[in-house]
Amino acid sequence: MPLIPRLTSLWRNLFHKDRVEQEFTEEIQAYLEMLTETKIRQGLTPQEALRRSLVELGGVEQVKERVREIRMGQFIETTWQDVRCGVRALVKSPVFTAVTVLSLALGIGANTAIFSIVNALLLRPLPYPDAARIVDVWHTPPQQSFPGLDRFSVSPANYLDWKAQSNSFEQMAVYQDTGLSLTTSGDPLSLTGAVVSSDFFSVLRVNAISGRTFSAEAERPGHDQVVVIGHGLWQRAFGANPNIIGQTLTLNSRNFTVVGVMPSGFQFPLEAELWVPLAWDDKERQTRSIHDYWVVARLKQNVSPQQAQAEMSTISSRLEQQFPEQNKGWGALVIPLHEDLVGDVRPALLVLFCAVIFVLLIACANVANLMLSRGFNRQKEIALRTALGATRVRLVRQLLTESVLLAVAGGLLGLLLAGWGSKMLVQLSSGSLPNAGDIGVDTLALGFTLVVSFAAGMVVGIVPALQFTRANIGETLKQGSSRTGSSPIKQRTRKALVISEVALSLILLIGAGLMIRSFWKLQNVNPGFDTGNALTMSIVLTPIRYSEPHQRLAFVERAIEQIRSVPGVISVGTTTKIPLAGGGSTQPFTIEGRPAAAVAEQPMAQTRYISPDYYRAIGIPLRQGRFFSDQDRDNSVPVVIISEAMARRFWPGENPIGRRLTPSFHLEQGAREIVGVVGDVKTSGLDADASAMMYLPYKQAPLPFMSFVVRTASNPETLIQPVSKAIYSIDKEQALTDVGTLEQVLARSMSGRRFNMTLLITFAGVALVLAAVGVYGVMNYTVMMRRRELGIRLALGAQKMDVLRLVLGQGLTLTLIGVGAGLLSAYAVTRLMASLLYGVTATDYLTFVSVSVVLIAVGLLASYLPARRATKVDPMIALRTE
Amino acid sequence: MAGKQIDLLQGTLHLLVLKALAPGPLHGLGVSHRIAQITKGTFKVKPGSLFPALHRMEEAGWLQPSWGESENNRRAKYYRLTAAGRRQLEAETEDWQRISMAITGALKAT
Numbered sequence: 001m002p003l004i005p006r007l008t009s010l011w012r013n014l015f016h017k018d019r020v021e022q023e024f025t026e027e028i029q030a031y032l033e034m035l036t037e038t039k040i041r042q043g044l045t046p047q048e049a050l051r052r053s054l055v056e057l058g059g060v061e062q063v064k065e066r067v068r069e070i071r072m073g074q075f076i077e078t079t080w081q082d083v084r085c086g087v088r089a090l091v092k093s094p095v096f097t098a099v100t101v102l103s104l105a106l107g108i109g110a111n112t113a114i115f116s117i118v119n120a121l122l123l124r125p126l127p128y129p130d131a132a133r134i135v136d137v138w139h140t141p142p143q144q145s146f147p148g149l150d151r152f153s154v155s156p157a158n159y160l161d162w163k164a165q166s167n168s169f170e171q172m173a174v175y176q177d178t179g180l181s182l183t184t185s186g187d188p189l190s191l192t193g194a195v196v197s198s199d200f201f202s203v204l205r206v207n208a209i210s211g212r213t214f215s216a217e218a219e220r221p222g223h224d225q226v227v228v229i230g231h232g233l234w235q236r237a238f239g240a241n242p243n244i245i246g247q248t249l250t251l252n253s254r255n256f257t258v259v260g261v262m263p264s265g266f267q268f269p270l271e272a273e274l275w276v277p278l279a280w281d282d283k284e285r286q287t288r289s290i291h292d293y294w295v296v297a298r299l300k301q302n303v304s305p306q307q308a309q310a311e312m313s314t315i316s317s318r319l320e321q322q323f324p325e326q327n328k329g330w331g332a333l334v335i336p337l338h339e340d341l342v343g344d345v346r347p348a349l350l351v352l353f354c355a356v357i358f359v360l361l362i363a364c365a366n367v368a369n370l371m372l373s374r375g376f377n378r379q380k381e382i383a384l385r386t387a388l389g390a391t392r393v394r395l396v397r398q399l400l401t402e403s404v405l406l407a408v409a410g411g412l413l414g415l416l417l418a419g420w421g422s423k424m425l426v427q428l429s430s431g432s433l434p435n436a437g438d439i440g441v442d443t444l445a446l447g448f449t450l451v452v453s454f455a456a457g458m459v460v461g462i463v464p465a466l467q468f469t470r471a472n473i474g475e476t477l478k479q480g481s482s483r484t485g486s487s488p489i490k491q492r493t494r495k496a497l498v499i500s501e502v503a504l505s506l507i508l509l510i511g512a513g514l515m516i517r518s519f520w521k522l523q524n525v526n527p528g529f530d531t532g533n534a535l536t537m538s539i540v541l542t543p544i545r546y547s548e549p550h551q552r553l554a555f556v557e558r559a560i561e562q563i564r565s566v567p568g569v570i571s572v573g574t575t576t577k578i579p580l581a582g583g584g585s586t587q588p589f590t591i592e593g594r595p596a597a598a599v600a601e602q603p604m605a606q607t608r609y610i611s612p613d614y615y616r617a618i619g620i621p622l623r624q625g626r627f628f629s630d631q632d633r634d635n636s637v638p639v640v641i642i643s644e645a646m647a648r649r650f651w652p653g654e655n656p657i658g659r660r661l662t663p664s665f666h667l668e669q670g671a672r673e674i675v676g677v678v679g680d681v682k683t684s685g686l687d688a689d690a691s692a693m694m695y696l697p698y699k700q701a702p703l704p705f706m707s708f709v710v711r712t713a714s715n716p717e718t719l720i721q722p723v724s725k726a727i728y729s730i731d732k733e734q735a736l737t738d739v740g741t742l743e744q745v746l747a748r749s750m751s752g753r754r755f756n757m758t759l760l761i762t763f764a765g766v767a768l769v770l771a772a773v774g775v776y777g778v779m780n781y782t783v784m785m786r787r788r789e790l791g792i793r794l795a796l797g798a799q800k801m802d803v804l805r806l807v808l809g810q811g812l813t814l815t816l817i818g819v820g821a822g823l824l825s826a827y828a829v830t831r832l833m834a835s836l837l838y839g840v841t842a843t844d845y846l847t848f849v850s851v852s853v854v855l856i857a858v859g860l861l862a863s864y865l866p867a868r869r870a871t872k873v874d875p876m877i878a879l880r881t882e
Numbered sequence: 883m884a885g886k887q888i889d890l891l892q893g894t895l896h897l898l899v900l901k902a903l904a905p906g907p908l909h910g911l912g913v914s915h916r917i918a919q920i921t922k923g924t925f926k927v928k929p930g931s932l933f934p935a936l937h938r939m940e941e942a943g944w945l946q947p948s949w950g951e952s953e954n955n956r957r958a959k960y961y962r963l964t965a966a967g968r969r970q971l972e973a974e975t976e977d978w979q980r981i982s983m984a985i986t987g988a989l990k991a992t
Contacts, residue, residue: 024933027910027959031929034911034952058930066934071941391943391966 024067028060078394082401089402096374097406100367104410104456106766107363109417110356112441112449114759116422118349119448120439121342127265129205130298134337135305137162137172137295137312142329145588145604151333154295156280157288158319158327162295165315168308172297173200174278177269179540181735182237183250187728189237190735193251193274200275201228203298204268208260211245218277227256230273231264251276252542253733269294270434289326289599289664296337309334328600341434348756351833355511355763358504360452362770364460365497365504369774371403371464372494373781382468396465403461404454411453415441418449425759432752463493494778495814501774502818505767506855507826512764513847514830514837515757521839522753527746528681528690529579530619534742535710535719536578539727539734543704549634552702555730560611562726563710568719570711573614574698576607578707579681580749581738584608589694591650592660592671599664605646605692606683607663609703614695615678617709618742625657625676632697639697640672645680646692663694666701685749687838707738716741756836768858771818775862779811783866787873795875807870811863812856819852819859895935897978898925900944900963900971907948909958910936936961944970 032053039049057063090097125131138151139158146152154162154174163172175196182189201213208228217223227249229238238244248255256276267273299308312332320327335343375382382395419441426439433439441449546552556574563572577584588602612628615621623644632639640661647656660671680690698706708727712719724736747754783790790803831842840847902908902916913936914927927935939945944967952958963971 023959024937026957028929028933030952030956030958031910033956034909034954034958037954038911056928058928063930063933066930067937070934070938075941393943 020071021064021068024064028057028063032057032060078397079401082398083405085398086402086405090405093374096370097409100370100406100460101410101413103363103366103770104407104453104460105413105417107356107360107414108407108411108449108452108456109414109421110763110766111360111452112414112418112445113421113425114349114353114356115448116418116441116445117425117433117439118353119442119444121345121433122349123444124438126338126341131338132336133170133299133301134203135297135299135308135334136337136340137297138333138335139291140331140333142600144601145329146586151335152330153291154293155288155291155326156284156293157286158330159293159295160285161319162312162315162332165318166308166311168299168303168311169297170300171199171203172295173197173203174293174295175200175269176278176293177272178276179538179735179737180251180274180276181540181542181733182274183253183733184237188733188735190737191233191273192271193276194269194272195278196275197278200296203296205298206263206266209263210242211258211260213260214275214277219279221279221281224277224279225254225256226259226277227251228260228262228275229258230262230266233273234261250733252540253544254542288323305334305336324600325598326600328598330600345433345752347833347835348752351511351836352756352759352763354829354832355508355760358508359763359767359770360456362501362504362767362774364456365501366770366774366777367403367406368460368463369494369497369777371460372467373777375399375464375468379468386469392469395469396462399465399468400458400461403465404457407453407457407460410456411449414453415446415449418445425755428758429755430748430751432755467493491782494781498771498774498778498814499818499821501771502815502855502859503822503825505764505771506819506822506851507829508760508764508767509851509855510822510826510830510847511833512757512760513851514833514840514842514844515753515760517840517844517847518836518838519750519753519757522686522750525682525686527580527686528620528679529742531742531746533712533714533716534618535712535716535723535740536581536707536742536745537720537724537727537736537739538578538707539705539736541704541734545731545733546704549702552704553699555734556611556698556702556706558730559708559727560613562729563708563723566719566722566726568713569723570713571613571617572611572711573617573709574611574706575614575618575709576609576698576703576706577683578709578738578742578745579618579683580685581707581745582684582749584683588664590662590664592662602664603650603692605642605663605694607665608693608695609698609701609706610695611698614709617711619711620681621679623677623679624655625674627676627678628695628697633699636700638666638669638672638700639675641676641678641695642674643678643680643690643693643695645690646694647677649692661694663696666696669700672696709742753836753838768855771855772858772862775811775815775859776865778814779807779863779866780869782810783807783870786870790870790873791875791877794873800871803871803873804867807867808860808863811859811867815856815859815863819855822855823848823852894978895927895931896939897971897974898927899932899935899939900967900974903945903961903963903967904971907950907960907962909950909952909960913961939967942970943967 035053035056036046036049039052040046044052126134128134137154139154141149141152156174159172159174166172173196175194177192177194180191180193182191196214198214198216198219201207207213209231211228213228214226218226229244229249234240234244241247244258244261247258249258250256251274262275297308299305309332312334316327316330316332320330385395386392422439422441426433541552541555546555560572560574563569584606586604587607588599588604590596590602610628612630612632615627624647625641628639628641640663642656650656651659656674656677659674661674662671666672678695681693682688683691683693708723710716710719710723720739724739727734727736793803794800826848827843834842898917898921899913902913902920908916910929910932914929914932917925917927936945940947940961944964945961946964946967948960948962949957950960
């Protein structure tokens with residue numbers, strides 16, 4: 001029976017019901033018409049002929065229904081038969097079943113887990129109505145001042161001009177994240193909130209589930225003491241109190257009236273739980289050179305982001321001409337919100353997704369190989385059934401049912417693995433994935449698993465199934481049990497499968513190797529400060545009690561004093577931003593004695609405001625000059641300390657000590673004298689170059705926000721409690737945030753890399769094991785098949801070494817071909833991951849060579865076991881058993 | 883039409899359809915006519931049982947359908963025996979002969 005028409009019929013019955021139905025209608029119609037014609041020819045009138053024919057037909061619909069039942073019934077019945085048969089066959093060989101189900105479960109589970117991340121982050125739209133139309137609008141900074149930065153926050157005046165002059169947007173809103181401390185009966189609660197303009201919520205099109213959001217009124221200073229709270233906070237801190245609307249909260253020592261509660265899941269910006277109105281006064285509205293705000297907007301219907309970008313570019317260049325002093329070189333960037341949120345993680349996720357697909361392919365190749373070996377034992381069964389009249393389709397279908405059963409069992413187990421795995425992944429990612437809370441196995445991931453399982457079942461089943469059923473019945477039956485060797489075709493298939501396994505795992509191993517090398521290089525990068533035994537915590541002093549500089553100074557001085565008196569504390573310092581924690585402020589400056597430039601073209605430096613002991617506490621070395629002392633106060637000479645990178649960049653080959661510069665935020669204090677040069681620190685990441693830094697003594701510019709650095713004699717974690725208590729003893733309403741050790745800050749800065757590396761290593765490890773099993777399986781099988789031949793060789797005087805060499809040689813050939821193919825493909829593929837690497841090129845030859853060596857060694861080891869067995873063949877037994 | 887018409891058993895209908903198609907492809911009405919012809923009018927297969935039988939046998943792989951032109955230029959679905967169908971015909975013929983011999987014998991016994 002020809003195979004193709006049968007398969008097509010099966011396909012049609014399942015997936016083209018309409019066509020089958022229509023063809024049947026046509027068939028019946030033709031029957032009816034022909035019957036009528038026959039009757040007319042017999043002498044009946046046309047009407048009478050038609051009437052009798054219809055009677056004879058006995059109801060078209062009933063006939064159709066019976067045929068339908070038969071078509072589907074037949075299919076279901078056969079499938080059910082095959083399933084029972086398959087289950088019986090699989091239960092009879094439990095080891096085979098366990099091994100295949102487990103390999104497939106690993107492969108499918110890994111795929112589902114990664115897919116659930118890809119789905120949550122890349123595929124699923126953001127949870128806002130018509131989210132595709134929401135865009136972020138950024139400044140693009142002048143490249144000479146901010147090399148490599150493509151997104152920069154926006155100044156109030158520029159935002160107001162954008163909003164007034166643009167036509168592409170339905171709405172445009174501005175916001176800024178902020179730390180808020182909520183006064184409670186116990187320790188103050190430190191919360192992440194956002195200050196937002198009144199149309200913020202309508203840009204996102206999300207409304208309060210209870211109460212309301214902000215009216216335009218709230219943007220006016222004096223009317224802004226209202227707050228909208230998040231669902232999670234409402235439940236956590238207020239016991240989901242339905243009467244919360246209208247109550248008063250004390251935030252940063254100011255009273256706010258609750259006007260609304262947002263729906264659960266609403267978190268924008270990330271992790272925000274409270275929203276308060278943004279109320280700029282007239283001075284702020286005219287600020288053009290302080291970039292401190294973020295802009296989000298909703299595109300008008302039928303306006304593309306590109307069109308909006310074009311309009312914004314025009315507006316920006318107009319503003320550049322209008323305000324060259326502040327705006328020269330500042331452009332605008334319109335980027336879809338989703339893209340903006342996940343753009344950074346996309347390359348890594350795609351690499352990981354490719355990696356798991358490779359793992360699954362390797363697992364499939366392995367299982368196909370196992371089925372090939374197993375099928376050999378079943379060849380007689382198959383031949384017998386063919387002789388008894390089973391068609392090839394019937395047999396192929398049965399074998400496929402078996403492999404799909406295996407794969408579905410693997411898929412179910414894989415689903416369990418994935419459910420557990422995706423939770424592990426979220427933990428492992430430790431904050432390096434945005435929206436990590438949404439990750440989980442949902443219906444789409446479930447469907448994905450199902451499809452992958454079926455596909456895997458088909459893929460692993462089709463090759464063996466076609467091979468066995470091709471066998472010539474007579475040949476197999478005649479051969480009986482005398483196995484002199486298996487057909488060359490089958491062997492070729494098996495070898496091809498193993499070679500591809502080796503090649504795929506080599507690519508994965510090289511990928512993992514490159515990640516490891518990058519990570520090592522990165523870990524050996526000196527951050528510029530001492531991360532061991534140090535604690536850090538941050539605080540924002542609320543304006544209501546600390547509006548005056550002397551109040552802030554007093555707080556800091558008392559806090560330092562209190563912390564210093566905690567036993568186990570060696571030194572304490574404050575800064576405005578811990579290195580590697582992300583963020584930090586940058587400001588332009590002018591150098592005395594050099595030609596003045598417009599503000600927009602002035603050089604920039606990262607700026608920190610520190611206490612005299614900061615360098616000692618964090619471990620930044622002095623290179624030249626001196627540290628700050630307690631004598632550097634508001635009424636003494638204004639001073640500044642710069643980093644080596646800054647010294648190199650602006651005073652190459654000169655001594656900067658004694659030179660003077662003016663930071664543009666402190667014009668009123670005039671030029672500052674450089675009194676010291678300190679070592680560089682990495683501020684934004686170990687993989688970034690150290691930026692130019694200037695440090696000002698906080699006593700000459702006491703800002704309301706600061707981070708403490710506490711150097712401790714022993715394990716810093718044990719001091720978290722006493723140090724926090726020391727600070728709360730001064731003021732119970734100022735909440736501490738970002739409490740942790742410097743080690744944790746460092747680890748967090750690498751968490752994304754560590755996540756990618758760990759996953760790639762895991763996948764590559766699984767791939768390596770699978771490939772080793774594959775090589776072992778094929779070599780073992782070869783030895784089994786050639787036992788007789790090997791026996792004869794040994795009987796004729798071949799040495800054990802010869803046999804060993806023969807088998808090992810064969811295994812090595814397979815591995816080498818695989819490695820060769822793998823190297824070529826890796827060379828083409830790894831450059832896709834170039835953006836994930838640090839300090840190594842995507843074609844790093846050291847990695848390529850060492851990984852190949854490892855894989856060849858594993859291949860040899862995997863063939864050594866069967867080879868040894870080959871040498872132990874007893875010629876007499878081998879010859880007799882055949 | 884001579885003699886009385888007899889209802890067909892399931893198995894016998896298959897056998898008759900296979901037999902009717904043995905000489906060459908036919909469409910549904912053709913099969914029905916051929917059966918009437920070879921059984922000399924004893925069996926007249928109605929569409930209500932003919933079509934389910936044809937489709938069941940098609941699913942079983944005994945018949946291979948194809949669309950063709952009928953005598954008077956109408957598109958009609960033709961059925962042809964497959965190799966499996968031919969084997970089935972042989973097997974069923976053999977079975978039938980055994981059964982009919984056994985039953986004839988049984989009826990003759992006293």
